[in-house]
Amino acid sequence: MAKSLTKSQIISAVAETTGLTKKQVAATLEATVHLAYKNAKNSFTLPGLGKLVLVNRKARMGRNPATGEAIKIAAKRVVKFRVAKAAKDAILGAKK
Numbered sequence: 001m002a003k004s005l006t007k008s009q010i011i012s013a014v015a016e017t018t019g020l021t022k023k024q025v026a027a028t029l030e031a032t033v034h035l036a037y038k039n040a041k042n043s044f045t046l047p048g049l050g051k052l053v054l055v056n057r058k059a060r061m062g063r064n065p066a067t068g069e070a071i072k073i074a075a076k077r078v079v080k081f082r083v084a085k086a087a088k089d090a091i092l093g094a095k096k
Helices: 007-018 022-042 083-093
Strands: 045-048 052-055 060-064 068-073 076-083
Touching: 007 022, 022 045, 022 052
Parallel strands: none
Antiparallel strands: 045 052, 052 076, 060 068
C-alpha cells in the first residue's frame, strides 16, 4: 500500500500545478486549516472534497471487551468529516 503524502509533498505538488511559490501555497494551506478550525462548529465545507461538522453523541451503554462488564459511556461532542459525493465518485467510480 502506498504511503500518504506529507505536508511538504502536498505543498510541492500544488505549487507545481498552480505556478505559485511554495511559500504562497503553504500560507494558503495554513489559512484554510485555520479557517476550518474556526468555523467547524457551524460546519465548514471544502467544495468537491467534503464537510467538517460538529456532532453531539448521546450517552450510551457499552462493554469492556476484556471483562465483558457493562459500562456507561458519557455524552460528548465529536468532529466528523463527511466526504462529498463528487469526491466519492472520483475515487470509487460513479455508481451505475
